[in-house]
Amino acid sequence: MPPTQGGRLYRKILGVVWVLSIAGITLTLSSLASALMNAGLSPAQLGAKVLLLNSVLLAGGALMSWMAYRGNRRNLVPPTWGIVTLVALVWAGLLINRLA
């Protein structure tokens, strides 16, 4: 991470993203637990859409949290492969939400 003013601002943004990603993971787990209880604690009763969407959300949140942690606490720029994977997960989730 370059030691410039923009780099420091980016690190602060990554800190906010890190906290929000952890909150997003928590909310996703909470909604998944609620859906499981509605389905009688049987994952087979959950729809494929719910399972896929929550899996994508959890994977995206975990990847985003990892990259934001690296940037905020270890001063490392997010890797290109991580950014590409995160964007692909976002688009996959949007398509699942729209098409399914």
Next chain:
Amino acid sequence: MRRRELRRAPSSPGRGPAAREGPGDFTLHHVTDAVPEWFPHTVDRTHLFTYLSTCRMRRKLLQSDHFSWASMIKSLYRRRHSVPGVLLLASVIALSGCSDTLTAPRSPAEAAGEIVLPVVEGTACRYGGDYPFCAPPPAPDGTGPGTEPDGGIGGTSPTTPPDADQAYTQGPIAWGACILAIGGSTLSVYDVLDKFEAWHDAYVDARGAYALWQATVQNNAEPAIQQLYEYQYKQARQRQEDAKGDVSSSTNMSFVALGSFALTCGALALAPTP
């Protein structure tokens, strides 16, 4: 004649202390220069000088071209008074080593029996920046910044601040990812708005179905009709709950999409790296 003069010379009345300090006299430098490299450094050379000053054969020792402590000890042993001399030399060496150890300066904590507190690491940067990623010190000639040493936790590579000529070169893949992240974020926000609109429609339908069901109850309609309107209300209520869940899922997705936008485009705009 020569022999007499030589014998008289030590007892000449005019000979003072200054006259005795000739080039062949025994000084501390003789001991310091003669001590071999392997000799323990803890042995005080002054103590050896004090001992050797009382030794009768120091002249012979100093006259020999190849002085060594082994030859000295051997000579001491051959002379009769040598056994206590060897013992005295050994005791002087041992005492010197021990005295150095005992009289060596000790740390204040060890001397007073204090509790040693853990080392507190300073977290301020001399030339600005956020610790531990401090800004590099300025160059002595003032022409530009210097290089920053490796200060990252877990092995951050040394970085140099980019200048005006260094464009962002993380590749067109990152630019494409940024554009896709912008599109995904926009789509996710529209998705949330659509799901919220769907929830509002379901809410209005549920309220209408509830009003119809209550009207049938208040007008004492047939029980079958009441049950039919009650069923319609419950269906509308279920759609409202489903719409609420969809809003929640879309909101979580929009969080991830906006986070990807901040990560991708923020790196391009704020933290360009060569």
